[in-house]
Amino acid sequence: MSNSFTHINADGNAHMVDVTEKSVTEREARAEAFIEMAPDTLQMIISGSHHKGDVFATARIAGIMAAKNTSALIPLCHPLMLTKVEVELEAQPEHNRVRITSLCKLSGKTGVEMEALTAASVAALTIYDMCKAVQKDMHITGVRLLEKRGGKSGHFKV
Structure with a gap:
């Protein structure tokens, strides 16, 4: 693991990394998040009886x-031309939670880890927002990168 921070220049100032000379490669990242809630809240989502509509959609x-x-x-994140974004939501009644997984892909010069993490996080926040009138003490947990492929640093998997 490198000790140099690529977003800090020689003067100690934050800057956007120059990726001009990097090779275009296929890149992919997967992330997950969980939102824990009361069994009744989860059942409302699963049954589709939420007054705001389809929470998962x-x-x-x-x-x-x-x-x-x-x-x-x-x-300091680069704007990326994503070629694929998937967000999957899985009710896990045995744990009173929803598991959110995301997948982001592109052919480019920089990775898509932040996009995958942002997708999972915002999906969890959206569930919270839609259900907060019913339950305010839901917990968003376990936001993490599961896997990344491509680029100079290669393959990472939890």
Whole structure:
């Protein structure tokens, strides 16, 4: 693991990394997040009886939109031309939670880890937003990178 921070220049100032000379490679990242809630809240989502509509569909769209807009949210991230974004939501009643997974892909000069993490995070936040009138003490947990492929640093998998 390198000790140099690529977003800090020789003067100690933050800057956007120059990727001009980097090779275009296929890149992919997967991330996950969980949102824990009461059994009744989860059942409301699963049954589709939420008065605001389809919670999973809304969270999926929010996650996809978030991935596409990561560079507007996270300072120093490059705007990327994503070629694929997937957001999957899985109710896990045995754990009173929803597992959110995201996948982002492109052919480019920089990785898509932040886009995958942003997609999973915003999908979880959207579930919270839609359900907060029913339950305010939900917990978003376990936001993490599961896997990344491509680029100079190669393959990483949890």
